Amino acid sequence: MYDIVADCSDNVPTRYLVNDACVLSGKPLVSASALRMEGQLTVYNYLGGPCYRCLYPVPPPAETVTNCSDGGVLGVVPGIMGCLQALEVLKIASGQGSSCGQQLLMLDAQEARFRLIRLRPRQAGCSVCGENPTVTSLQDYEKFCGSAATDKCRRLCLLSKEQRISIQEYKEIVDGGSPHLLLDVRPLVEVDICRLPFSLTIPLASLEDRKPEHVRLLQNKITETKEQMKAESHVPVYVICKMGNDSQKAVQVLQQMSGSELECITAKDIRGGLMAWAQKIDPSFPQY
Ligand SMILES: [Zn+2]
Structure with missing residues (x-):
């Protein structure tokens, strides 16, 4: 039994999988990511806010996605994002609540700057959390995204x-x-x-x-x-x-x-x- 889920993965299929599992089981999803010198943090499916699919209804083409294994990341950046993620989990668990439900916190580590941007609200047409959901159970997410659910050694195959x-x-x-x-x-x-x-x-x-x-x-x-x-x-x-x-x-x-x-x-x-x-x-x- 879980009350809050933290997504610390670094690949698109897992993000969709965890999102759908959280929507279907009604749990908030504290999601953080980092790449190179940038980090992002938000809470999905929380107090009527959007889910991951509300913002990204279709996965990006597999060849356009860069993960840390390919793109690199400065270890301190996921460290900072992980601490912020833990903070939001504890705030939700202790009843203080999170203000990241419809907001995205962005870290620009190069410029030492945080920005907070407002996300679009929950979408009525969302395929998992909308009014007429078509996703009612977990799917084959590797097939859906056209890429492997792995954070390491992603192998593209674009050429003959x-x-x-x-x-x-x-x-x-x-x-x-x-x-x-x-x-x-x-x-x-x-x-x-x-x-x-x-x-x-x-x-x-x-x-x-x-x-x-x-x-x-x-x-x-x-x-x-x-x-x-x-x-x-x-x-x-x-x-x-x-x-x-x-x-x-x-x-x-x-x-x-x-x-x-x-x-x-x-x-x-x-x-x-x-x-x-x-x-x-x-x-x-x-x-x-
Ligand atoms: Zn949604």
């Missing part, structure tokens, strides 16, 4: 087999000395921790924004690589990130750019990213 190579295959390319371009698309803070010395660094976000200086830099490197190649063919570009998720998105962006914004290239993703490099190729490479 032919568009990806293993870390061992990439090592053979390096050892064989065949000209290619290695593009590292991690955020710069991660590149500062460790990188492969022969890689070109352009963060995924900059690539997606097609920043002119980055497109120019990329084109210059492609031209340079092409000059080293003996046969006339498309320059092979291998894309790497930490785990092999962002690199797949980057390959999709590069494919769109190939032949228009960039010279024709063959872009492939390196499965498992730099963590696979650390585990299978070079044990001295930092794991973070």
Whole structure:
């Protein structure tokens, strides 16, 4: 038997599952989350306020979701959010009540600033807490969200087999000395921790924004690589990130750019990213 539920999970399927379970059993849900330098706190399904589904009726596309395992988080941030979450649980349990029922508390740790924003009220059309609910029992939430209910090692699969190579295959390319371009698309803070010395660094976000200086830099490197190649063919570009998720998105962006914004290239993703490099190729490479 539980009176109050605290959601400390870091994936979308679990958030929907816990929300629905709380609505169906009539319990308040104290929900906190943190990513990078930001934190959020709210109480769902409390004193007539909205539930998670009232605010997010449909799950976001799986490839747009970043969790802490991929995006990183400064440990102090979930620490702060966890303390605030515990405070709200204790206030509700002791009868003092929470004021977060229809409010979202947001922490911007970079600027050391809290903001409180008012959330939209409970929605009459909500599929679980509305007037005519269609969700009356728990569902298959992984299917509903199109992603696994795990906080770790989320593996996206956006590309075909032919568009990806293993870390061992990439090592053979390096050892064989065949000209290619290695593009590292991690955020710069991660590149500062460790990188492969022969890689070109352009963060995924900059690539997606097609920043002119980055497109120019990329084109210059492609031209340079092409000059080293003996046969006339498309320059092979291998894309790497930490785990092999962002690199797949980057390959999709590069494919769109190939032949228009960039010279024709063959872009492939390196499965498992730099963590696979650390585990299978070079044990001295930092794991973070
Ligand atoms: Zn609702």
